[in-house]
Amino acid sequence: MKKLHTARFNRAGLLVSVPAVLLASAIGNNAMAQDATDEANEGALEEVIVTATKRVENIQDIPISITALNQSQIEQMSAGVPDIRFMNARVGNLTIESSFGRVFPRFYIRGYGNTDFDLNASQPVSYVVDEVVQENPILKGFPVFDVERIEVLRGPQGSLFGRNTPAGIVKLDSVKPVDVPDGYFRASYGTYNAARMEGAFGTGFGNGWSTRFSLLYMHQDDWVDNGYTGEKDAYSGFDEWAARLQLAYDNGGDFRALFNVHYRDLDGSAILFRANIIEPGSNGLNEEYYDRDTVYFDGQNTQELTQWGGFAKLEWDIAGLTLTSITGYENVELFSRGDIDGGFGGCFVVDECGPGFIPFDAETADGMPDHRQWTQEFRLTSHNDGGFNWIAGFFYFNEKFTIDTINYSTLFGGDVNGLVEQQQKTKAYAFFGSGTYDINEQWRLGAGIRYSHDEKDYWAERYLSPLSFLDVPPLGPIYADPDDDKVTWDVTANYFQNDDINWYARIATGFRAPSIQGRLLFGDTVSVAESETSTSYEGGVKMLMAGGKVRVNFNLFTYKVDDAQLTAVGGEANFNQVINADKVKGKGFELDLQAQLTPNLLISYSMGYTDTEIRDDNLAVAGCGAPCTVTDPPGDVAGSYLINGNPLPQAPKITSNLIVDWSKQLASGAIYFQGDWVYRSKINFVLYEAKEYRGKSLSEIGLRVGYRFGEGNHDLSVFGRNISDRERNIYTIDFNNLTGIINEPRTWGVEYAWRY
Template structure:
């Protein structure tokens, strides 16, 4: 056993030390002639200075998005890039799972709801596969922390991640960007827009990304030779009409993805620890299953606004649909222990499965009336309606038979209808004090049915339909105050209540024949009360900007998912209570002429508070550190006091950009770093399934000229080539999946 050196500081201590070390530079920022532009956000459904909004918000601008996405990575590149935000996936590029302040959902079912809502161009993206739409031609991303149930609705108890595309304009503008890098990575994105005649303007944007496989399959009889490659394209068309007192913005978008599903690797975790086994080679696997990820998604929206002087009426209509199929080798190896040949390590039995959505549609409609009296009081109120129809196919395959034939098929179908009425108001109680409050009533219905059409080995027999219906209503609300200390400093406090509608889980193929209702499980509504208080300030004549807040929340009946375990079936649960508390910091400052710093930090302490809640443990190989109990002859872990899964205590992120004039242009260097502390993969605690802390960095060095029209740069992502286990499969053996490798490339951009 190795004893850590006493001289090794903890990462959060390093963060504090870094801030202290930067203090002289921050003070010196007063001598810089460069100032920060005001940040405008739409967190309250209208354009406001970020300092005036009583919500913990981080805004990410277009340049930073471009740098972070240089390597062709998917939306997960935002993980740990803002305080309290973690993103992970067991599907690869197709199905990101978001966590804010530790609240999220590790469920891998295609019917899973998440407590973090993703809103793209004012339309909620409810299904988890819709949440991974590529990031390109984006004006701004806003991360809103804490319940947002009044203005954004149900399923937002943790917060909202909000994307806003670059809008069309009468002026001709656009860009083209091409990059090439390691593993034959090729990225293209571009946009062009301008006047179309009369009051119309338009903008078309497109993205294409590809990368070769970088992992070899050493199993000679494997169906795939290599893994981790992808081929992805997306496009967006926008048309804008601007008339007298009327505006209409139409949006059509599409995404096509063909690549590798998440690559699972058998027995890569050293028993009793969270480290790789000796000899681990991330460039090689040995699997006998078929692996692919196919996704097609498209949608459209119409955003209309009528201006009646001191009142405006907004209508937002959205439509989304998708088809998908993801197939993978779940056991992460080949063969089985009862055969002459198997590996790597112990493979108790083969497991190969796929999940897909053959039929899906989502329709949403919002009508919102907003006042602009120019006085002490303004308000907004509206109606919202939502409908989703969804069919999910779940397949099992026999990896041990020639051709990997079908060996199990189950179908889930769900209809979800929700509607809401909401109102929010703001009142200037004095010259320094502004008060806000809002309320929303929501009604949510789900009708669910599941059937086993072909039984999987050792699973539930053919049967069904197994049905569940839920019908709930709830009232969400928020109240806040902003106190102006000076022209540059605001204090705020906020209390908010949010809720998540019931969830239904129907992964039936491996359910016991005696399981109630065929193995369908339901989690009741969860409700959260959150408190936060903070300060937002412009410092040193707008050469620096600070946001800091403290928060505490309590979740009643939190929805949790007991994923996998020895029985290989996911089960929905409600925890009696979950507690969370912490702090968040956002800082941006010009340290010197040409040197810009951004720094973000968060501390999140989460705890499950339910003395009687027990979950199934791993199928073998792991070390359970929780107390255990026996239920119906099986061993279960008592998880009272555990932190939430995928909830890092600490997140720190740093960017530094230095630019200096050279010739007719600017030479610049941009580095970014993101740290997250260790996380549990599952509800129970086990050293094998606790991901180690992670620190990933990026670098971009380039030269821009022509007034910013031209840019040529070299870039690197994960430049230290850090390799980490970021998730696990616990029903079979010590199987895990890992992060993206180091990538390098060169990029050219032309803007006009």
């Protein structure tokens, strides 16, 4: 075992050593050969300004592990027509996956997330857009466009951001209106007739008023054949629109305002489940049944979504303080239907079935016909020049939605043979405060505290069971009304060794409110998980070197989650429930660096290492219904397995991303090259361990080659994603057949961009 652990550590060390060599080269070639005083700012990296503490601050001064992506990096990573999952592993210790496709992304920070696929699933990673939390997972799929910055805050953020942030936050800030004409237009075309057009226009119109309108359209043709029906190009296409309108007021006085409305419409194919694509006894692809370009469906596969919302942010400067009010509203409607068994027929019912063994048909739909969320935050912020600074506020959250879960009898005309309705109302409020005190020029101490109250009212009713032919009756309504109060806090310390080096330490707590799972199609119980609480310890250093040409941020962390909420999915009964484990522990590190190696060459590297472990001696979950090879010890109940000591699902030990940005003057413009490489190590798909449900490591390469001209306002480029065409199973359903989901194929495209 020691040898195995050493090998794993060495792999992590290798990934660290590559940028370390670049760093040493940068320091040796740039720092030591120059006078730091005379040339400190020549070719230096730009400051990274973030709002992670609800203030505008330099990322180097904040005692939190943060990675920020700027517009250029976002545009490189999101070339083509991707969804939010383009960020998967693009930041150290951040992963994103989905079993719904372009909707319902699931976020994980430091291996800590939630694999639950029900539409009321709560996640320990919060998603915040323009200071408004997007609570329901469906809201988190809004397309990324005209975005100024993405910030990833690792570790509990309970003091300032509250409930459901014990793992961290992904925070987006859109480009805001300015009082001069400003905007851009981008258009691209590529593989599978993938087309993207987006643009923004903003201007001021006097007396402190300005506006900005942003629009996005993405399209992709169907390109996956249905081998069962013989239909060519049947699946994987979509049409998607999104828009954002902002109106701002700032005349230089004591009052400022920002108003925002946004809209999204999606119509296309749901994600494709592929039956028996995993080789029994291994985690490789089964070449007998797997073909990336073909599936074998006898059911439907469609997805429709409409989302809109808005917010009003009002600010008043009063006696050296700023009073901020943010009122947000979100609404979404979704219908997603898929052939979940990934094949055709049902071998227990009809003679014809495949590919491979399909015991019985499984075609289901999840709908959210009614959803609304509104939030209100008031906060008061001080602006003292040194000494003591503070933020205090109040937050209110109100959400209500309906979920329809539908089962279809694929073998008998596609009629509805199962129907469950769930309704959930959530109310939450919190009081919070946070402050920092500068003891002297080198030492700064900080602390924050938050009191949160969360309550849910829930009911579920099964109107029709898919097993009614076995005399399984309707059920319910079943009620649940969990509530809880928690106090979360954090304590931080900064030691500014000099203007370029900041040592810090942080202890923080977070909590996730009680969660409910009521997927009653094939089960008769509603499961309720108690609140989980997390405590994180973190220490690190943030450095600028080589006259500001090199930025290095490094930290170590360890965390513990008590009463950890886990999701047990699948099994032979295809039943989903939330459970509590005694503890989950994690430890690791993060490294972010940027190096301006030459005036024409910028290197950016982000890497994370996380080791997670479930600790509960007696916790057992149902195993797979398919003939898989479980390696965990059996539990007391037949078909169950003990998961003590297992890693969290979807928690790779290593995530790593390298971006190379090179440019050179050519004629009246500049030719440039941008390349990015992303890697994540192997993962476990479910709570128990089985040979088939262990995802292989995945690495992908993207590139862009282009030419900027017209004083840099015009840009023509060619781009590629996953250019090595790596094929991997990235998600598994542990239910009766070895069904999986495949990563996106290699794509190419051309793009024109104009900025003014």
